[in-house]
Amino acid sequence: MLHSWYPVQNFTVDEIAVERDSRFLQPAWEFIKNGNEHILASPLFPPFYALSIDYIWVAVFTFIDLVLCDVTIFKNAKIQKDRKVTWSLMKKSFHLQIWNQLLWIYPMALVQLIWVPDTELPVLAPTVFEFCSQIVIFFVAFDFSYFWFHYFNHRIKFLYRWCHSVHHMYSSPFAASAQHLHPFELFFVATFITAFPWVFPTHCLTYWVWFLIAQSVSYEVHIGYDFPFALHRIFWFYSGAPAHDMHHLRPLTCFQPWLNYLDRIMGYHITYEDLKRMSAEKFKRFGLYDKNDVADLEKIN
Numbered sequence: 001m002l003h004s005w006y007p008v009q010n011f012t013v014d015e016i017a018v019e020r021d022s023r024f025l026q027p028a029w030e031f032i033k034n035g036n037e038h039i040l041a042s043p044l045f046p047p048f049y050a051l052s053i054d055y056i057w058v059a060v061f062t063f064i065d066l067v068l069c070d071v072t073i074f075k076n077a078k079i080q081k082d083r084k085v086t087w088s089l090m091k092k093s094f095h096l097q098i099w100n101q102l103l104w105i106y107p108m109a110l111v112q113l114i115w116v117p118d119t120e121l122p123v124l125a126p127t128v129f130e131f132c133s134q135i136v137i138f139f140v141a142f143d144f145s146y147f148w149f150h151y152f153n154h155r156i157k158f159l160y161r162w163c164h165s166v167h168h169m170y171s172s173p174f175a176a177s178a179q180h181l182h183p184f185e186l187f188f189v190a191t192f193i194t195a196f197p198w199v200f201p202t203h204c205l206t207y208w209v210w211f212l213i214a215q216s217v218s219y220e221v222h223i224g225y226d227f228p229f230a231l232h233r234i235f236w237f238y239s240g241a242p243a244h245d246m247h248h249l250r251p252l253t254c255f256q257p258w259l260n261y262l263d264r265i266m267g268y269h270i271t272y273e274d275l276k277r278m279s280a281e282k283f284k285r286f287g288l289y290d291k292n293d294v295a296d297l298e299k300i301n
């Protein structure tokens, strides 16, 4: 039944002409295609496109972290206010990422040239229903599968030590740290983002927009800023940067990468307010005196 979402190949010439005039995304699709067919159809286009999204996100937020961090909007939005993102902190991550790209990503892209055929660029754009429903399915499916991959990477000690601990070298994330991954985790993430659309006869436009969304959301949860316009403020079921920041700060919480329903069901979803409340309770019961209680008292050591 799912294949009926994408019935282009069954259309007659007359039907295609009718569909062409009625599809909402058709003008955008033709604008994108116009004159760019040889670039878009190349097997090198998807990796080039995906890497461009990476580089743009990293460049923008590296500039913000290093140059604009004291501008009010960024200062106020910074989640872990006591932690500054510095170049020396970033350098280590870039070092690993350059090796990941040279050893794995670029060779994989070149291998595509040999065995992946040119992308077929259909005459028709996808319908809005096909486009939106497929992206929602890919989003939910990736989020669900990464949750379990992530959960077991934290629960099975050898997996954590061997693989996922690399990503947790940073307890205060920044955009570039989204790709600070062990090659095995990089392979898993790339495979699932790429392969879910293969379940359906996915239009290449849907595929490219899915890539843009998946990568952008992965960066957004790592930026370390909670902006007033952040998506999680509108959609309560979306984790956003605060939840994933919490995961880096307290690695046995907030496992779900993008949504939060599984964390809520399993009791792993906690917020900074919860953390503050818990430490306040702990301090009250077992901890130190309040600053005001010990002001002016003499202390030897």
Ligand SMILES: [Zn+2]
Binding pocket: 167, 173, 177, 178, 222, 244, 248
């Ligand atoms: Zn992370």
Ligand SMILES: [Zn+2]
Binding pocket: 150, 154, 164, 167, 168, 247, 251
């Ligand atoms: Zn983790």
